[in-house]
Amino acid sequence: MHHHDDDHIIEPHTNTLHTRREFLRTSMLGAAAAWTLPVFLQKTFFELDAMAVDSAVQVTTGKDSPILVVLQMAGGNDGLNTVIPYADDVYYRSRPVIGIGADKVLKLNDYVGLNPRLVGLKSLYDQGHLGVIQGVGYPNPNRSHFRATEIWQTASDADQLETSGWLGRYFDSCCSGADPTVGVTIGNELPQSFASPHPTGVAFSNPEQYRWVNNDKNGSDQVFKQLNQPDDAGVDDNTGGSIGMLSGNQHNNENPLDFLQRTALDAQLSSDKIIEIACKYKSVVDYPRTHLGDSLSLVGRMIAGGLPTRVYYVSQGGYDTHTNQTGTHDRLMTELNDALVAFTKDLQAQGNFNRVMLMTFSEFGRRVQQNGSNGTDHGAASPLFVMGGGMKPGLYGKYPSLTDLNAGDLKYNVDFRSIYATILEKWMGAPSKNILGRQFPFMPLV
Amino acid sequence: MLTPLKPGEWDWNKAAHLLNRAGFGGTPEQIDALYHAGFDRSVNRLLNAPDDTAEFPKPVWATQDSSQQMAILHAGLDLAAAGTPADQEARKMIFRKYQGDVRKNMIDLVGWWLNRMATTPDPLREKLTLFWHGHFATGVTKVRDSYKMWLQNETLRQHALGDFGSMVRAMSRDPAMLVWLDGADSLRSKPNENWARELMELFTLGIGNYTEDDIKASAKAFTGYKVNPANQTFFYSPLQHNDEQKTFFGKTGDFNGDDIINMILGKPVCAQYMVRKIWRFFVYDNPAPALVNDLAARFQKNGYAIHPLMNEIFRSAEFYSPRAIRMQIKRPVEWTIRNAKVLEASLPPTIPMTNALRQLGQIPFDPPNVKGWDGGKAWITTSTLLARYNLSNYVIGNGGMTLQPVGNNAKKARPMRDVPSRAVIDFEKIAPAALRKDTTALVKSLSLRLFQTELIPYASQRFIDYLEPRKADIDDQTVRELLHLMMSTPDYQLT
Numbered sequence A: 001m002h003h004h005d006d007d008h009i010i011e012p013h014t015n016t017l018h019t020r021r022e023f024l025r026t027s028m029l030g031a032a033a034a035w036t037l038p039v040f041l042q043k044t045f046f047e048l049d050a051m052a053v054d055s056a057v058q059v060t061t062g063k064d065s066p067i068l069v070v071l072q073m074a075g076g077n078d079g080l081n082t083v084i085p086y087a088d089d090v091y092y093r094s095r096p097v098i099g100i101g102a103d104k105v106l107k108l109n110d111y112v113g114l115n116p117r118l119v120g121l122k123s124l125y126d127q128g129h130l131g132v133i134q135g136v137g138y139p140n141p142n143r144s145h146f147r148a149t150e151i152w153q154t155a156s157d158a159d160q161l162e163t164s165g166w167l168g169r170y171f172d173s174c175c176s177g178a179d180p181t182v183g184v185t186i187g188n189e190l191p192q193s194f195a196s197p198h199p200t201g202v203a204f205s206n207p208e209q210y211r212w213v214n215n216d217k218n219g220s221d222q223v224f225k226q227l228n229q230p231d232d233a234g235v236d237d238n239t240g241g242s243i244g245m246l247s248g249n250q251h252n253n254e255n256p257l258d259f260l261q262r263t264a265l266d267a268q269l270s271s272d273k274i275i276e277i278a279c280k281y282k283s284v285v286d287y288p289r290t291h292l293g294d295s296l297s298l299v300g301r302m303i304a305g306g307l308p309t310r311v312y313y314v315s316q317g318g319y320d321t322h323t324n325q326t327g328t329h330d331r332l333m334t335e336l337n338d339a340l341v342a343f344t345k346d347l348q349a350q351g352n353f354n355r356v357m358l359m360t361f362s363e364f365g366r367r368v369q370q371n372g373s374n375g376t377d378h379g380a381a382s383p384l385f386v387m388g389g390g391m392k393p394g395l396y397g398k399y400p401s402l403t404d405l406n407a408g409d410l411k412y413n414v415d416f417r418s419i420y421a422t423i424l425e426k427w428m429g430a431p432s433k434n435i436l437g438r439q440f441p442f443m444p445l446v
Numbered sequence B: 001m002l003t004p005l006k007p008g009e010w011d012w013n014k015a016a017h018l019l020n021r022a023g024f025g026g027t028p029e030q031i032d033a034l035y036h037a038g039f040d041r042s043v044n045r046l047l048n049a050p051d052d053t054a055e056f057p058k059p060v061w062a063t064q065d066s067s068q069q070m071a072i073l074h075a076g077l078d079l080a081a082a083g084t085p086a087d088q089e090a091r092k093m094i095f096r097k098y099q100g101d102v103r104k105n106m107i108d109l110v111g112w113w114l115n116r117m118a119t120t121p122d123p124l125r126e127k128l129t130l131f132w133h134g135h136f137a138t139g140v141t142k143v144r145d146s147y148k149m150w151l152q153n154e155t156l157r158q159h160a161l162g163d164f165g166s167m168v169r170a171m172s173r174d175p176a177m178l179v180w181l182d183g184a185d186s187l188r189s190k191p192n193e194n195w196a197r198e199l200m201e202l203f204t205l206g207i208g209n210y211t212e213d214d215i216k217a218s219a220k221a222f223t224g225y226k227v228n229p230a231n232q233t234f235f236y237s238p239l240q241h242n243d244e245q246k247t248f249f250g251k252t253g254d255f256n257g258d259d260i261i262n263m264i265l266g267k268p269v270c271a272q273y274m275v276r277k278i279w280r281f282f283v284y285d286n287p288a289p290a291l292v293n294d295l296a297a298r299f300q301k302n303g304y305a306i307h308p309l310m311n312e313i314f315r316s317a318e319f320y321s322p323r324a325i326r327m328q329i330k331r332p333v334e335w336t337i338r339n340a341k342v343l344e345a346s347l348p349p350t351i352p353m354t355n356a357l358r359q360l361g362q363i364p365f366d367p368p369n370v371k372g373w374d375g376g377k378a379w380i381t382t383s384t385l386l387a388r389y390n391l392s393n394y395v396i397g398n399g400g401m402t403l404q405p406v407g408n409n410a411k412k413a414r415p416m417r418d419v420p421s422r423a424v425i426d427f428e429k430i431a432p433a434a435l436r437k438d439t440t441a442l443v444k445s446l447s448l449r450l451f452q453t454e455l456i457p458y459a460s461q462r463f464i465d466y467l468e469p470r471k472a473d474i475d476d477q478t479v480r481e482l483l484h485l486m487m488s489t490p491d492y493q494l495t
Helices: A020-029 A039-052 A089-094 A119-127 A145-154 A166-174 A220-228 A256-280 A291-304 A325-350 A416-427 A432-436 B012-022 B028-037 B039-047 B068-074 B085-119 B123-135 B146-159 B164-172 B175-180 B194-204 B212-221 B257-265 B268-282 B289-301 B306-315 B332-343 B350-360 B382-395 B439-451 B457-473 B476-487
Strands: A067-073 A130-137 A183-186 A202-204 A311-316 A356-361 A382-388 A394-396 B225-228 B233-236 B246-248 B251-253
Touching: A067 A291, A119 A130, A119 A325, A119 A382, A130 A416, A166 A311, A166 A432, A183 A291, A202 A256, A202 B382, A220 A256, A220 B457, A220 B476, A256 A291, A256 B382, A291 A311, A291 A325, A311 A325, A325 A356, A356 A416, A382 A416, A416 A432, B012 B028, B012 B039, B012 B123, B012 B306, B028 B039, B039 B123, B039 B306, B068 B085, B085 B123, B085 B146, B085 B332, B085 B350, B123 B146, B123 B268, B123 B306, B146 B164, B146 B175, B164 B194, B164 B257, B175 B225, B175 B233, B194 B212, B194 B257, B194 B268, B212 B246, B212 B257, B246 B257, B268 B289, B268 B306, B289 B306, B332 B350, B332 B382, B350 B382, B382 B476, B439 B457, B439 B476, B457 B476
Parallel strands: A067 A311, A067 A356, A130 A394, A183 A202, A183 A311
Antiparallel strands: A130 A382, A356 A382, B225 B233, B246 B251
């Protein structure tokens, strides 16, 4: 078996939590050399070893590390009715029915203002905790929900197919071997931005149910752990010695059993801690009872409990407003506002507001012109929000011209990958060039 | 022609694999029967199964009368005009009742369909219907009409083994689809591009095989496709058809929707796109391009006939290769039905079953979007894997299922119902008394039942060790615990 030199392995900061690496070391490295490891663990070992000699490795856990919260506004948010160019006649001419009156707009300067429902965000802006980035997009924008979302999640060029996500590459680059909860998605599905050849991150929506429940108090638990953790891997019995129970499975990159085993291990490692935190920490502020409110409330509790997470991912759907959009968009703006206000209060009460940055994004904005059914069709550039106690607030980028359009859509002036690069490098302390494939200019957000 | 499996290579595991993939699996007896029938007859049986229509009468509510528009018309109100305040109030009441009815009907329809999948003598047709539903993914959240959703399901079933061209033409006229992708709202002067885009991006060609101008031309060609609110059927309105000259794939003419579909079907890339997708659903991910192109050429030449395509796939050696067998993650719907099959139990009651499917990420008639379910590894996260483990406890009658709200705010948390499991499992059948005396034999028998293959000795030993202290009296509860353990493994998620 491959020899592992302890000196090459960096100790994690935290003593309270078994990181995946620590877990693997204590349970595997001491094992007899004759034991054959499951294939995915062998791979992990080689990588850990390779990684350990790389001085760029960043230890990621610890109570004071900065945190990123990504909030996806799924469906294509109408940026023009979110950050409103109220002083532009073209806006009102293009949107005779759905345009929002200048008297109602929450003004940021003499040209733009926020949607009237974003009262809380306006206060955050005034208090210096909100950044509004205008005209965000990328070259050759795609108007398909799926492709555009994929472009945002993978940070690829519009004409390039990339399967790994920008956050997945961050985990790979900086958190390899870290606790699986380094990335947490509230929900049942991991976003494509977490995708990587070595999937990292856990997903849950009900912490109370995030554990294996059984009725037998006599030994089931132990057997379950053996079956779902490689802490007692089988001896070689001419089958490859995988903890995979069935004979005949081939091991290769596509093998779903490797993937299932890895996920089972991550579930085991994260479940105890998440439940412990969920039991101990309750929100001290009232969150709105919406999907987004519930999700951010959960994130707040996990931060309060010190889960060693660097990236949380939450989402809010419903932004695909093709018909009669006003009522729907108003409601979405209210939900967004109320949830973010509660989240801010929660973090401030915890004293964690300064180490959290939240970024919103949506796959595209919408057309300047309203359509035949008082809605808007898929567009291109749109604004996004960055929020937190440790950032430089203000209005960034410039509002795209409402007349100089690209096929009826706003032109971008801030590449979204500049925002990613800034957050990765300046906020998370990660090498953005490696993660994004090239150097994007930084913004003065942090 | 793909290399066929040699009849001499047919064995019990391959029979199980065929039943798992072409249908929804089976009990040990059903697999035995298929194995003994032999390779040729087994494939024939699945492909030419008896018609099951009479066994599954449609839900009573599935009538053209059940639409909201009909309720409004019955009440003597105008469909288009808001009317007097009293009229508006009446419409509001109708709408409220209608929404409740749709919710109830859809839960009923999910139960109806899963029951059909689980018990039909023609499982391939249901498996294909599930494939087509994921392909032409349409959701009730926008359609908001249970009759239309039922009707689309029926149409997909009818064409499931027919020809793909007729299927696409039927979908272009399908009332649920016309609402889902805004076709019914498309106007001569303002053609809606939603259907036109997805027709090519998702339903036939795949991204990159058409231009934005092709989408615009196609959208014009499909104008005039409408749904009659009085009887929920398709009709063509020549007045709303945009009859100007359109240029599509470089040809110019006054094309209609069927012309567009024919031109799409004329492209070899269409057959390739469909074969790749069918292969991924039934066999494995990322088939070699040569294999796809070879199958696709015949698919197109045979007029996109689905029956011979499936026949060739199920007879191919590749279908039974190590790359295929037990290398796919069970879809939640499949997982649910397979549980019932291996335990020889009926499906859970519809409401907790729908709740379970929601947690696992696949509710029929409610796909995440028009792209359908991503499938494969996307089914599994730490969250859904633990949910599968815990739901299996409910399935074997070992505990209730707590229907909990998403997230938690302690002060306001709604108390949720605990739904007790009413699973009735014949433990004497699954684990006969004679077998319980020999723990090794018991573990082997249950492994074949649950995994359709034997476990490696190391894993079997874990289960045998678990039984060891309980050996003197292996009661039903012990068998339950053992089953729960076996189902709480990565391996049980594979098919």
